[in-house]
Amino acid sequence: MTDRESLPLARLRAEPWYVDRVTFDGAHVRAEGWSMRVGAREPDEGWFTINGRRCDRIAYPLRRDDVGAVFWQRRDAANCGFVAEIDALDDPYPDGMMEIRRVRADTPRVERGRDSWFVPDTARHTDLPGDDRRFRVIGDRDARGFLVSGATDYRRLDRALVELTGRRMHEHARALDWGVGCGRVARHVPRSSAQALTGCDIDHDNVAWCRDHLPGTFVASTLVPPLPFDDDAFDLVYGISVFTHLREPMQLRWLAELARVAQRGAILMMTTHARTAIDFSRLAPDAYTQTCARVERDGIVVSGSNAQLDGHADHGGEYVNVYHSDDYVRRTWGCYFEILAILPGYILHHDLVVMRKR
Ligand SMILES: C[S@@+](CC[C@H](N)C(=O)[O-])C[C@H]1O[C@@H](n2cnc3c(N)ncnc32)[C@H](O)[C@@H]1O
Incomplete structure (x- = not known):
């Protein structure tokens, strides 16, 4: 408290x-x-x-x-x-x-990825999506931030995965980037293993950009399940800043759907907005303490609307901003997956929830 x-x-x-x-x-x-x-x-x-x-x-x-x-x-x-x-x-x-x-x-061993930032060589990244495409995925038009945050997120996911499972991202046979956007993270998958990557998103224009510019398979998907993939299709699924934007009933449908496409033993890595996101939110003292208390009490809280996808995905008001408490994630997401770890503030202001399909 x-x-x-x-x-x-x-x-x-x-x-x-x-x-x-x-x-x-x-x-x-x-x-x-x-x-x-x-x-x-x-x-x-x-x-x-x-x-x-x-x-x-x-x-x-x-x-x-x-x-x-x-x-x-x-x-x-x-x-x-x-x-x-x-x-x-x-x-x-x-x-x-x-x-x-x-x-x-x-820093606990499993959280050590948080202590590193990764700055990619811009000479290797001349082919970037345009400002508007980038804005839709991070609410910012800065190209350098797009590259540094994507590289850092990818490497931090990789480090957490190694600590928790002993395997690296690119060692998985079939990986899904759920809500791939314009490939901010996906572009940092090593070229040699990019063929194992599938990305999907409800933003079809961004999916088309990925398909035209990045190695891997990129597929348009829908706001509501199902995904266009077979049962047990993936041994790794990650979703950066997707559950942070869906209302609870839709989240529950997606947890079930991700469990369907994940094979037994698959690892899932999803981010949430939790206490660190509140710390970043520039709230005044009363609003800050009230928000912390409300998230602890209710477990999941819609904090406001989000217009970033307007005109690019028909979300009918479903795309919002959401806070989760750890306790809620353990109780609710834990019904679908084994929760291996919740790493606070691991993906800048997002927590990272690492789970295993039972
Ligand atoms: C904040 S952006 C993050 C994009 C990307 N993961 C990244 O980190 O750069 C959230 C993304 O989730 C996508 N999205 C929202 N709901 C989705 C759903 N039900 N299925 C797939 N993608 C979804 C949005 O279109 C958007 O591209």
Whole structure:
């Protein structure tokens, strides 16, 4: 429970962080961002590493009043800015991506993916969907954010999967990206295993874009089940920010349908808006505590409408914004799947729910 008297908190449930900008000039790399600070002593590796290397210089913590204003409920949140630099980085994008990591010994192993951001080599991503297509999937037109968030989400899913099951994303024989949008995450599946990927979405224009530009199979689907796939078709199903937008009766239908297309033992990874999403929501203190209490009490709460798909998918008011509590997910989703883990704030402001088909 969060009441007004307990605020500000010493730590947020998942301490958020973000890399705002990375510049690479010759061999010199400079990463700027913010991360809530815990502990007075710098770890031996330094506060941040780039591609696993110790930085030559780190300025931290720097004042970031803009971040402090968002996370007012976290004590000392404004002291979080950082600049990390390496003067000579020879291979900035091993496997096509630069990894910027914050060093925190207290992160549970299964959640360690959250401590890394991945910045893809833009030279490998010249063929991007246009602004409007990108806006429909993340509510933002920034091309760099589209690439960095997609790469980071993909790699974080991969890390959680390895920790929980010992297998990597691309080692699955048939994977489904449910609600693929314009391939923000799917484009980061390694080319060599992209043929194992199927993506589907109710936004048929975005599906067509994926089909024309990305390796894999992309299929138009409908707002209500069924999916155009056989029973037991997939051994991995992930859905980033889909259950965050459907009302409860529709969610229950989709849980049953995803169980149908998932084979026994298949892994499902779905995101929710939970406590971390409320932390990001810029609510004033009274609204914040009321929303936290309401989500805890009701388990699932529609927080507002969402117009991002208007004109592109006939959703009849079904596409909304939804908060879930952990307890609700364990109780309700747990009737359809075995819940392996709920990783708070793992996909930026989303929680990641990892499940197994019984
Ligand atoms: C917030 S966007 C996220 C897109 C993509 N997963 C990503 O992370 O970039 C949500 C997506 O879910 C799709 N969607 C909503 N309801 C759906 C449903 N019932 N079946 C498949 N896709 C759906 C929307 O069209 C939209 O592309």
